[in-house]
Amino acid sequence: MAPKSDSVEEIVLNFVNEQNKPLNSQIVADCLQKFNLKKTAVTKALDTLADSGRISFKEYGKQKIYLARQDQFNIPNADELNQMKEENVRLQKQLEEQKKLIGEVEGEIKGLQSNLTLEQIRDRRNKLQLEVRQMEEKLEKLRGGVTLVRPEDRKMVEDVYRDKISQWRKRKRMFKDLWDAITENSPKDLKEFKVIMQSTSYPQITWAKNKFMTAVVSFTGGAWHGV
Numbered sequence: 001m002a003p004k005s006d007s008v009e010e011i012v013l014n015f016v017n018e019q020n021k022p023l024n025s026q027i028v029a030d031c032l033q034k035f036n037l038k039k040t041a042v043t044k045a046l047d048t049l050a051d052s053g054r055i056s057f058k059e060y061g062k063q064k065i066y067l068a069r070q071d072q073f074n075i076p077n078a079d080e081l082n083q084m085k086e087e088n089v090r091l092q093k094q095l096e097e098q099k100k101l102i103g104e105v106e107g108e109i110k111g112l113q114s115n116l117t118l119e120q121i122r123d124r125r126n127k128l129q130l131e132v133r134q135m136e137e138k139l140e141k142l143r144g145g146v147t148l149v150r151p152e153d154r155k156m157v158e159d160v161y162r163d164k165i166s167q168w169r170k171r172k173r174m175f176k177d178l179w180d181a182i183t184e185n186s187p188k189d190l191k192e193f194k195v196i197m198q199s200t201s202y203p204q205i206t207w208a209k210n211k212f213m214t215a216v217v218s219f220t221g222g223a224w225h226g227v
Contacts, residue, residue: 011035012045016055017068024065 015032016023025046029039046066050057056067076084116124 008037008041009045009048011037012042013049013054016046016049016066017072020068020073022065022067024063028066 011032012028015028025039025043028046029037029042032042046055046057046064049055050064050066054069056069058065058067
């Protein structure tokens, strides 16, 4: 339902005064569509307001431009404008200070959010206290001479260790005896043997390996089966 004619004029008048800038009928009609006003009704209201002197207008060819009457507004003088400028500067300064304070508060909030809550602190404290008690109990056992490893477990580990050391020494001795037997009549210095092996081709290395294994088998009486 469209507003009454007097209501249309009031709506149009309020809009023109609020905008306080040059307007044509099309712009006013587009902006007042939310009031279900047609362009014809808006144009008629603009003309009525202009004829009654409530708004100003100028004609440019066939188009009319409407404007709010400027004498209805309280236009400040030079002193008032200066006061308004000073007030604006003061308000801008206050705004910057408030922004700075807001930034500091936000930083503090982020810092607090990154900290542990009271419940998390209590949980962490309980875990640390439990670890301390366990360490103290272990320390008391060590101070009291309590054996943490059973004698049978210690003996088993020592037996395995001695057996491995014995095997290592035996194999080391066997290798030394074999090496001495093979290189006993070598005309070259043993330090040069490594250089010779590095410069020897693959078939020569295979031949040397076979000769070495033959010597090993001969030395051990055929009991060598590899390591």
